[in-house]
Amino acid sequence: MTETRPLRGALLALTSLTIAGASLLPARSSSQIKAPTAQVPDFAKEVQPLLRAKCMPCHGDIQAAGGLKLTQLKSAMAGGSSGARGLVPHDPDASAVIQRVSTTDTDLIMPPKTSGKTPLTPAEVATLRRWVQSGPTWPEAGAATPAGDTHWSLQPIKKPALPSGKAPHPVDRFLEARLAAKGLGFSPEADRTTLIRRVTFDLIGLPPTEAELTDFLNDRAPGAYERLVDRLLASPRYGERWARHWLDTIHYADSHGSEHDMGRKNAWPFRDYVIQTFNSDVTYARFVREQLAADVLYPNRPDLTPALGYLSAGNFDLSAYYTAPIPFQILDRDDMVNQAMSTFVSTTANCARCHDHKFDPIPTTDYWSLQAVFAGVIKGDVTYDEKREIAEQRAKWNKLKEAAESKSAARILATENKPVVDSFVAALSSFAGWKPLRVTKATSTGSATFTLADDGRVAVGGPRPAKDTYTLVTRPGGGRIGALRLDAYASPELPKGGPGRADDGGYLLHELTIEVVRADGKREKAKTFRASADYAQPNGDAARAADGNPGSAWGIGPEFGKDHHLVLAFEKPLDLADGDALEVVLEQNDGSGHTLGRFRLSVADAPRLALCAVPPKVAELLKTPTQNQAARVELAAFALRETAADGIAALPPQKRVYVAAKAADVADVGFVNIDKPREIHVLERGEMSRPKQLVGPGALSALPELAIYFKRRDMSQESQRRAALAEWVVDRRNPLTWRSIVNRVWHYHFGKGIVDTPGDFGRMGGAPSHPELLDYLAAWFKDDAEGSFKKLHRLIVTSQAYKQSSADRPEADKLDRDNRLLWRANRLRLDADQYRDAALQTAGRLDFTMGGPGVNHFKMGPGPQMTPALDYAAFDWESPAANRRSVYRTVWRSIPDPFMDSLDFPDLTLLSPTRGTSVSALQALTLYNNNFVLSCAQSLARRVVAEGGTLPKQIERAATLAWGRALTDKERKVLQTLASSHGLEATCRVILNANAFLFVD
Template identity: 40%
Template sequence: MLRWISSFLFFLSFSLAEETHWSLRPLEKPPIPKSAYSNPIDAFISQQLKNAKLSFSDPADKRAWIRRVYYDLIGLPPSPAVINNYLNTDQPNAEELLVDKLLASPRHGERWARHWMDVVRYAETHGHDEDAIRENAWPYRDWLIGALNNDMPYADFVRAQVAGDMIIAEVPGATAATGFLACGPWDSSSQMGISDGTIDKKIAQYLDRDDMLSATMSTFTSTTVHCARCHDHKFDPVSLEDYYSLQAVFAGVDKADRLFDIEPETSIKRSKLLAEQRNFEKQINDPKIAKEASSWARKLQQNLPIWDPLNLKEIISSADTPHTVLPDNSILFRGDAPEKDTYGISGTTKLNKLTAIKVEVLTDPSLPMNGPGRAPNGNLHLSEIQVNIDDTPAPIERASADFNQTDWEINKAIDGKKETAWGIHPQEGKSHHSIFIFKEPISISKLTAIKITLDQVHGGSHLIGRLRIDLTGSKYPDAELKIPEKIAKIIRASKDEQSPRHKGALALHYLRTKNSENLATLPDPGKVFAVTSNFTAIGNFKPAIKPRKVHILERGNIHSPKEIATPGALSCIPDLQSRFQIPKESNEGTRRLALADWLADKNNVLTWRSIVNRVWHYHFGRGIVSTPNDFGKMGSVPTHPNLLDWLAVEFRNQGGSLKWLHKKIVLSETYRQSTNDRPECQSIGTENKLLWRMNRQRLDAESIHDTVLSLSGMLDLTMGGPSARQFTSKKGIHVTPTLDYLNFNPDDPANFRRSVYRFVFRTVPDPLMEALDCPNASQLAPRRASSVTALQALAMLNNRFLVRQSEHIATKLKNEADPINELFLRAYGRPGTASEIMDFTKYKDEHGLANACRIIINSSEFLYIQ
C-alpha cells in the first residue's frame, strides 16, 4: 500500500509539473462562440450544450423568474402588486428595468453582504474557549453593505479590506474595511494570557497571522496557501518561502478595537496625531519643546488654585467617634468604627471670597489597608456633603474628584439622595481628593463661620478615616484635577527647584496634553474591531512597536527557525513580483498596502477569476469551478473555462463593477431557464454541470426569516448600527455568557430586523438558523450546505418566532376578501388553484388561519426558488 501511494504521488507530482495549471495561465479574453444569442454568457453555455447534444430548457414563466431574481438580488420576495405590474407591462425592456431597480435598492447590498460574510466568517464574538463579545465588529458589516450598494470598483473593494487605513484618501472610511482581517475566530486567552517573549506566545502569534493570511488568500485568490506552512505545497506551486513571506506582511498587526473616520482629512489628521505619540520620549530634551512646555506651564500656573486650610474650631461626630488633629491640619478618626456616622466640621478662613471647598481623604497606617476609609478593605462612602456659611446653606453646583468608583461617582455626594455615595474602590490604600464648587462666589470675612457636614450613612463602616479640608477663592478651583498631582507640584515649584527629571516630565506632559487637545478638536471617531498596531496594552497583549521578525520555520517547527522572511506573496503568478520592495524603516501598513496592490493588480489572474466564480456560484448554486476557495490542483476544474476567462477579463475591463456582472448574469437565457427536469438529459449526470436547466435552490435561513417578516408586515428595514440581539443573556461561568434563544420574546423588536443585522455568536448559534444550514462562523464557508431533514420541518412548525409570525400574518390577512388566495399570492407569488383554495379554506375553518399560514411557510414551494 505504501509503495502504491508513493508511486501515485510521484506520478502525480510529475504530471502536475508538466504544464501550467489552468488557474495560473495568463488571463486572455477568448473569442465569443457564434450563436443566435446576444448575451455572450449564452453563447458559451449553448456551445457546450451543443457539443453534448443538448439544448437550453424552456424559459421559466414570468412569475417564477421575478421571484427568482428578487431573491437573488435583494433576498426578499416581490409583492403581488409588483408581480402584477410586471405581468401586465408591455415595455420591451421590462426585465432590464426591473433588474436595474433591484440593483439600485439598498436591500441589494444587504443581500450580497450576507454572502460575503459567509466567506470571511463574520461573527461578533471571538470563538474558542473564551467566546467574548466583540462590541465593535458591526462597522465592518456596515461598510461592506455600503460598498456593495455603491458598486465600489472591485480593486478598491479588495485593497480596502487588506489596507483600508492606508488608502483613506482614495477610499473614504476604508479603515472600517480592515475589519475583514479580524473577522475570523481569535484566541484571546492565548494572546492576552501568555507572557511576551515566550515560545507559547510566539506560537500564538504565528497562528494568528496564519488565520489572517489564509483568510486573505482563500477569499481573494481561491488558494490554499496554508498548506505550505510546514513544507512546500504538495500539489500547487506555493513554496514554504511564499507562505512565510505572507506571514511577514502581517507581522506588525494584532486584532483589537481601532478608531476610524469617514472623512479622509479627519482620518489623516488623527493618524498623524496618533503617530506623534510614539515619539514623545525622544522629544523631551529638545530645547524648543522645553521652552514651549515652560511657557505653557507658566500660563497654567496662573489658573491653579491656591488652597487655604480650614482654621478648625469644632469637630463633631454623630457617633461620638474620637479624633485627633494632626500637625498637617488633617483629622484622624480613632477607636472602634461605627456602622454609620456624620461629621460636622466648623472653622474660619483668612480668605475674603469662597468659590470651592476641597475634601482630601488621606491614608494612615492606623486605618484598615492604610485607608483612607474605615471599611475592612479601606473604602469609604460619602453619602452627602452640605456647606453652611453663617448657618445659611451654600448651594454646590458641581463636584469633581481625582478618582471615582464605578457607579459611586462624586456627583452622588451632591444629589440629595443618602442611599447614593462617592466611593474609591478599588483604589484603596491611596489618598484622594474631591472638589465641590459653589453655584456662585461667596463673600466672607475672617469672622465668617463655615460648617461642613459629611453624611456617611451607607453602613458597613464605610467612613472617612482621615481627612483635611481646604478652601479657595480661585476662579478655576478644579483646574488641578485636569493634570496629575506630580505635574501640579512641578508647575508650582520655582525654576531652581525643578530638576532635569522634573523638566522632562513636564515636557512629556505638555506634549501629551497638546496632542490630546488636538485630537479633541476632531469629530468623534467610530470604533471597529480590526487589525491595528496602535492600541492600549491589556496585560500581556501589547502592540508591536515595529513589525515582529518572522522566521521561516523548518517543518513549521517554532524550535527550528531559519532565515528571516521578507514581506511578499506567491511566486507562481506570471508578471507579478513575489517579494515586495519596501523600505526598511517604513511602517507596517506599507506591507499590507503592497499585498493589497498585489491582490488587486490587473495581472493577478487568480483574483479576477475567483470573484466572477463566486458571483456565479451564488446565482446558480454552483460555481463554474465548484470549489470556490480552491483553484488548485486538488480543487475542481472549470466546467466552462472560456466563459470563466471571458467574464473575468470583461469584469476587470468594465472597472470591476459587481452590479454589471450581476446584470449580465440574471438577464441571460441561461439564468432564465426553467428548473423542470428533463429525463433525456440525465444520461450526462444529475449535477447539471452544463446548465441545461436552472438549478432549483432552497431559500437560505436569512431569506426565510426575512420573508416571514415581510409577509407579516413587521420587517424593520432600518439599516446599520449595532446588531440585534435575538436572545437573552446573563453572565456565564467564565467569559462566554449564557444565552437563551428559546424563551426570547418573539415580539421583541430585535426579531424584526433583517437577519443580516442579527448578532452572531460563534459557539452558541441560534438553533433555528443552525437547523436551516447557517454556516459555522468559525469555519470557512465558501459554500453553504443545503440539507433536507425532519428537524428543519419540526423547527419551522414549532419555533416560537415562526408560530408568532404566523399569527401576525393571519391578522394581516383576516380582512382580505379571500385570505387564502391572498396568502398564496404573497407567499408563492401566484394565485392558488381551485382545489388548493378549497382544501386550505376547509383547513382554516377547522384549525384557524394562523395554522394555515404555518403550513404554507413550511411548504416546498415557499422554501424553494423555482
Template identity: 30%
Template sequence: MCYPSRWVVAFVGLLGSVANGRGADPTDHFEAKVRPVLIQHCTKCHGAEKQKGGLRLDTKAGWQAGGDTGPTLVPGKPAESLLIKALRGADGVAQMPPNGKLTAAEIAALEQWVKDGAIDPRAAGPARLGGVTAAEAKEWWSFRPVTRPPVPSSAGTNPIDAFVQAKLAGQKLTLSPPADKRTLIRRTTYDLTGLPATTEEIEAFLKDTSPEAFAKVVDRLLASPAYGERWGRHWLDLVRYADTAGENSDHPLPHAWRYRNWVIDAVNRDVPYDEFLRDQLAGDIVAARSPNEKYAPRVVATGFLALARRFGHDIDKDVHLTYEDTIDTVGKAFLGLTIGCARCHDHKYDAITAKDYYALYGIFDSTKFAFPGCEPQQLPRDLVPLMPPAEWDRVVKPYKGKLASVDVRLAQLRTEQTELARALKTRATTLGSLLAKGEIADGSEQPFDKLPAVIDVRAGQFLQLSVTPLKNHGADSTLIEWDITEIGGKERRWNLTADVLDDLLAANPHADAHGNKRVWWFLDTRDGPLPLPEAARDLSGKPGLHAWRNGDTPSVFANSSKEPVSVWTKLPARSVFVHPGPNGNVAVGWLCPIDGKVRITGRVKDAHPGGPDGVGWMLEQFPGEVGADLLSLATKSEKLQALERERAALVASAPTQDVAFAVAEATPHDAKLHLRGDPEKPGPVVPRRWLEVFGGELLPAKAGSGRLELAGWIASKNNPLTARVMVNRVWLHHFGRGLVKTPNDFGTRGSAPTHPELLDWLASEFVEGNWSVKALHRRIMLSATYQQASAMRPDGAKVDANNDLYWRFDRRRLSGEELRDSLLTASGQLDRKSGGAHPFPPEASWSYSQHVPFSTFYDSDKRSVYLISVRNRRHPFLGLFDGADPNATTPQRQDTTVPTQALYFLNDPFFHAQADKVTARALAKPEATRLDELFRAAFQRVPTAKEREAAAAFLMRYTTAVTDTPAADRTKAAWAALTRILLASNEFLYLD
C-alpha cells in the first residue's frame, strides 16, 4: 500500500521520537492525528460552506477568530479550551459532535495538540468578508469606484441616447419614433407632478413650435410645488413614512407630518442630495454646531430615523428591532445593501459582516429616539425642541423667574399649613368626642341610626364625618348623605347634597344655603385635617362629575348631572361621594354656625361594590377651640389655593415651542455583538466604524454618536454606491424600471445593470452637478429615449420582449395617489394647499391597546401624499391600488390587477361622488358643449367624431332603459353613467 509522503514522514517521525524517548513533532501530530478528525467530524458544520455558531475549523484563522460564544482554543491549556470541553461534554457545554461522541483516542489526540500549543500548519485561505472573499468584494461591480466612461460617438448627440442606441445597435434595433406632443406632455406632467396637465397647458405646448418647447415644459413642472409632492412621495415610500408607530397598539405620531413636509420642501428646493442625506442622519448635530434659520428644518429632518418602526407591547424592551429597522432602511435606501441580513451572522452572500452591523448598531444605540407611546406607557416623550437651547433659554428666563418666586411662596405656605394641621390634629385627639361609628360590608350601607336624638351644638363647634379604608381598601367610592336639622329656633336645615352639589368647586370650605361661608369642609385627615387642595372638573371626561382631591385620592366628588354616570362604576345622579386614600381617611365636616340643638340623619353606602371589603366611618364632635383653629387653617388654605391658581395661570401662559418627532444625541458608546441576533446573549464589544469593505474607518475620539461621520461616509462622492443608487431610482420612476432592476439591492443577489456605462456616466454627472436631482431629471427627460412613443414593435418584441434595451417607452398605470388626485382634479374638489397635522385625539386621552389600537382614517380633499398613513391597517383606497407598505422600505410599487379594483369603479361612494360633481359641471353647460366639458375634465381634450357618436348612442340607450327613473332624472342618470365610464377608462387610468 502506498502512503502520501507526509503520512510516511509523520509515521517515521513518530517512531523516531518514541525510540528517542520524546513526544511526536507537533506538526506531524496535527497531520496524523488532528486534521483527519477535524475533516471527518467537524468541518461539515464548521467549514467554508457552513459555520454553526459562527465557528470555522477548516482553517487556523477560523479557530483563532472563535465563534459566537468566544475563543475556541487556549493554546497550551486544554482544560480551559471550549473545544475540548465540548468534545467531552464537560462543564455544562453542549457535547460536540451532536450526533455521537468522539472516541477516547481521538479526544486524547486533540487534547495533546492543544497542550503542545495548537500548532496548525494550514494556510488561512483568502480573507473573507461575509459571503465573499475580500478580493471578490473589491471587484464587485457596485463596489468599484464610479468612473466616467467615454460617451459612444457613433450614435446621437445626447449622451443618454448614445449609450442606449449603442446597446440597441448590438441587437440591430433603434429607438422608436417620438411620442406625439399631447402624449408627451401628459406623460411628463404626471411623471413630475403626479397630476394631469390642464387643457390650457396642453394647448400652449401644442402651439409652441420652438426647439425649446419641451424644455420649457420640464422647467415649468420642476418649479411647481406639485413636483415636491410627487417626488417627495417616492422618497416617503423608500423611508417607510407613517403617521403611527407600528407596535401592537399602533400609537399615533402627531408630529410626523413635519418630516413629511420637510421632505416635500427639500425636494422642491432641490437640496443637494448629499446634504439631503446628511440632514436626515445627523441634521440635529449639524444644527447644534451652527444654529441659524436652518436649525428647525434640520432637526425635523432626523424624523427619518425617529420614524423607525416600533415593536411589541413595551417598545423599550424591543428597541433592538427598531435599530434593525433603522439599519436595514439606511442600507437599502441609501446604499442599495441588505445590511440588516447581518444582524444574526455574517451576510451569506454580500461583503457585510455581523461586526459591520453592530458597528452601525452602536451609532444608533448612542442616539436618543423620540418615544411615541405604547400600551404600558401611553404618552410620548423625548420629542425634540425646534429652537436652539441658547435662544430658548432667553425666551423662557423671565417665566422661570416668576415661577420660582411663586414656588418659594407656595413652599412656605405649605410648611405653615402642615405645622398648623398637625397641631390641630393633636388638639382634636384630646378634645373630640365620638358620636357614632360603624363599618359597612362590601356593597352594603349603614344609616346614622345610633346617634343621640338631640345633639347640643354651639357656634364654632365642628362635626366631622370620616370614612376610612379597611384592610383591602375595597370600597373606594362611598356615597354620603348627611342632613342636619335645627330643633327649635328658626328650624334651619343643612343638607350636604343640596348645599354643595351644584357648585361643589366654588370653594373649600364651602358655604351653606343660608349665606354662611366656610360651613362644609372637605378634608384629608391622614396627617391632620387639611382641606383638599385640588379642584378637578369633569373627571374622566364626564360632564358634571367634579371633585376636590389630593392627588387621585383622597377625594370628595359629586355627580351633579341628572343622569347616572358610568366611569369606574355607575354613579347615581345628583349625589355626593367620598373616596378615602389607601393609607388613610377622608372627611366631610360641618362648622356649626348656630347655638342650639340639632338632629342628624343620613347614611354611608358602598357605591362601588366588589372590593372585596367595605369601609369604616365615624362621626365626631369637636369644641369651639378646634373650630377656631380650623378657620385659621382655612385662611392658610385659601391663600394657598389662590397661589395655586396663580401658579396654574402662570403655567398655562408659559412660553412653548414646537417640537418634532426626531432624534438627539445620547451617551456615546460601542455596542456588544448579539450572538445569533439575541440581545440576551451579548458577545464582544464592536467599535463604531464604517463598513469594512469600504475601509472600516473608526470614529474619531469624542465623535458623539457617530451619526455625522456615518452621514459623511454615506454621502461621500467617493462612495461607489450612493450616487449609483439614487440615479437608478430617478431612472426607475421615469421608465418604470431601473437600469438595475433591484433598486434596493446592489449586492450579489441583485441584478446587474443592463447599461453599466450609462449608469456610471449618470452617476458621474450627478456628483459633478452638485448632486442636483432636478438637473438629473432634465438630462433624462430631454433625451430621445424618454420622449419616444410607447407603441409595440414586432422587431423589438422579438429580440427584447421585456424592453430591457429601451427600444420603446413602456406604458404604465397611474399610481394610487395619481388616480385619487386625478379624480379630485376632474371633479374640481382637489385642495391644493399643503397638508398639516392630522386631527389626532389629545395625547392626555390616549388609552390605545393591542385590543383597541389606533385605527382611524381622516377624510381629506388634499393631495394623497397628505393622507394619514396607518401602519397596522392599510388605507382602504391606497391598499386597493398598490400604495406603499409603511412598515418597510418600498423601492418600487407593485402593479396588480384584481377584481376588487373593477368593483371599486362600480360601487365606491368616493368615486361616485367625484363622478357626480363632474357630471354636474357638464350639465351646467349648454347641451351642445356638455360632451366637450366632460372630455376636458377626464382627458383634457375634446371628443373625436367617433366618440361623439358612441356617446350619443349610449345616452339614448341608457335613457330609454332606465324606465324606473322619473323622466326628469333620466338625463342626469345617463350623463352620470357616461361620466363613470370615462373616469374608469384606460385613457384615464394609463399613461403612454
C-alpha cells in the first residue's frame, strides 16, 4: 500500500468530518444508480475487489482513516470514530459507506480526489447496494483459507497457448483478446518523438539527448525502434534507473531510521552492487541467491559480499539493541521476513505474526519459521576484498596467523610452516642492527624540556602537560632507511619506573609521523607500511600509532617499568643525502599526562621481514643454537605471526559494507553476541512473554513440495538457513516468485501491474486483470528468457500495447475508465528521480560519474540524541555534488529531502513497491520556488545564451532541450511575452514546470 504523505492529514480530517455528517450528504439521483436486482453479488469476485481497490488503501489494518476499518464485517458495521455505522445490514441508505460512495458532493465523495482513486461507477455503487441489501455476507478467515488452497497465485504456472488473433507479438495477443471481448482495440501507435521520449525515460530514467532524438527520427530503416531499445538496455544508465526501482521495493536507505536515525556510511556498496547487477543482466534466480546467501552459495566470490546488504536494508540497527534487545531482535527479524516475502513472493506473511493469517493460508507457525531463518544474523559492517586473488592471499596469511595464535604445538610446528619459519629466522639472523640517531633539536607544545644525549637518548623534564606533541629533528647522514624504531626506556627517575610520565608510568602515543626535509627545504612525508611493537595493551596495538587517527593510540599498560619499542617500516625506503634531515613528530593527546619520559630514535635498512619489533625473549631465542620444544614453539609462533602481518600489510586495504551476516563476520558489534542461531518460539498473540512451541527454519507451508530445501541442509548453521530460503524462492515450481517479478516489471512499464498490488498476491491484494498473460510472462521469463531482465524489457516495450498513443478515446473510456484493458498508453508523470535528473541534463549539468559513497544534499549538524539535524536549504546547488544522478544521493529515512518528498519520493521506513502520484499546492510551489529548480533554470538560461542567437532563438532552444520537440505557435507567443517581461531565466523556470516537461505521453 502506498501512502501519499503530504495528503495524510487532510484525508484523516476529511474522513472524520464527513463520516460524522453522513446523513446530510447529497445522494446521486436514482437515474445514476442501477436498481437492485434479486441477484446477490459474489463477495470474492465482485465486492472484495471493489473494497480492496477503492477503500482499503485508507481504511485497512495499517491505516484506518477516521477510525473506519473495512477489513472485516464486524469493524465495517461498527463504523468510524464519529459513531455513524459504516454498514447497516439490509439498509444501504442508512449505511455511511454507501452514502459516501454515492454522493455527488465532490468535497465529500469517497474515495476523495486527493487519493488518486477514481470514484465508483454507478454500476459499482449498485453492486455494493445489492450486497448490503442482501445481508451482507463476508466470509471469515477460516472460510477464506481452506486446506489445499485454490487461490490463483498458489496454482502452478502453466504457459498458456497464445489466443488466436492477428497481432504478431505474444503480449498483444492476450491483450487484444480481452479488448475484442469489450468491442475495443488498441489505439494508433504514438509518433516517433513520443516513443523515444517514453522508452528512454522508462529504461534509463532520462530524456533522450538532442543527438539521440535526431538519430532516431532520421533512422527510417526497418528495426530502428528495436535498435533504440537495444542501445538503451546496453547503457550504464539502465542499471541506475532499474536499481532505483529495486531499492524502493526493499526500502533501502542510507540511515538506520527508527528512534536513533544515524547514518550508514558503508551501506552504499549494496546500491552499487544492484546497479552493476542490472547492467550485467545477472539472471533473476542468481540475483535472489546472491542477496540472500552469497557467502555460502558463492564462497569463492568475495566481491559479492555487498549483495548481503539486501537483508540489512530495513530501518533497524544496533542502537536499539542496547536498550531493548529482545524487542529489537523480533522487530528486526519481522522486517526481514516482511521484506523477503513481499519482494520475492508478494506475500504478506507478517500478518501471521500474532495469529493465523485472516485471509491467506499462512499459519502463525510459518511466520515464526521464517523468523528462524534469520535467527543467527546481525546487521553491521563487514570487511571484504573486491578481488578473488587478494582474498585468497589474505586467507593464506590469516591461516598462518591463526596457527600462530592457536597455542597448539602441532599446528605451529606443522611441516608446511617450516619454510616460513626458516625464512623469517634467516632474515632476522642476518640483520645488522639498528643505528641510533642523535636528536639535534626538540620542541614541545606543552612546555616540556629535553636533555639530548650524544647516544641519541632523550630525557624529558619540566612541566607535565595533559597533552603534548614532541617535534624532533635529526640528521642521519646519507643512505637508505627502511624503518624507524622508537625505544621507550624505563627509568627510576620516572613515576613507577616509567617509561612514561603518567602517574602509573605509562604513555599513549596517538600518532608518529616522519618527514624528510631536503637540503633545499622541500619536504616529503614518509608513508608507513606496517607498525609493530614488542608489546601493546588491549585496544592499543602498534598500528594505532600510525593510522592517521589522532583519537587512537599505542599503549603499554599494564607492563610499566620496562623497556618497550615500536618499529615503523616504510612503504618505500627513504633515500637520504648528507644534508637531509628527518623531522619526527610524536602526538600524545590523551589529556591525562600520558607522555613519553625517556626514549631514543634509531633507523635501519634490511629485508622487510627483519624490520619488525622483536620482544626480548624472542631475541634471546634467536641467539640460542639448540632449543627445547617450548622455545621452538615460541620462536615459530612469532615467525608465523610476523610473516602473516607483513603479508597482510602488503595487500590492498579491505572494503567495508553494511550487511546482515553472522555475528562472527560483523565488525564492531559492541555488546551484541550471537554465536549461533537463537531458538525461535511461536509467540502467542505476538507477545514476548507468551512463548509457545519451538519452531525450526522454514517457509510457506502452502507450497509443501518445496519444504525439501530446509531438510537437505544443516539447519544448525546460520548461513545454511539463508541458502535454503534462497533455493526455496527460486525453485522453478514456486508460482509466487515468477509471477511476482514479471508483474513488478510490468508495473514499472505501464504504471500499474497486471496485479495492481505488487507486494500482495493474497486475497486482500488485487486479482490479475489478465491472468493468462501473467502466467505466459512468468513462464516465458523463467524458461525462455532464463531470468534475463533485459530480454523481458525488450519483449514488453516492443509490443503494440506499449507503443500505442496515450490520447483519450471517449467511447473506450466509458467501457474501461481505469484503462485496465490497455486500450491506450498511460500518461505518466515523471517521478522525483526522473524529474531531478532530467532537469540537470536539460541544464547541461548532469554528472555521469558512477558509484561511490552517497552524496549529501544537505548540511549536517548535531541533533537530538543520535539523530543529526539536516539543513537541505543550506546546500549549495551550484556545487559539483549537486550534479550527480539521484540514485547516488544520500537518503535519510526520518529527515527526507523536502523537494523529493513533494514529488512523492517514497517513505523508505516502509517497503515501497509503488510510488504515489499526488497533486497539491505544496508540490506546485516547490517545483516553482525550490532552490534546485531555480539553479537549473539559471543553468539552462546560461546554456542557451552561450550558444548564441536572439532571445526568440534562445527561448526556442531552451524549450526544445527540455521538451524534446518544437514549440507550437501558441506556446512560442506565450513564452516570448513572458521573456520580454521577466527575462530568459524566468522563462526557463516556467519551461521546467510545464506539463510538457513533467509528463511522459
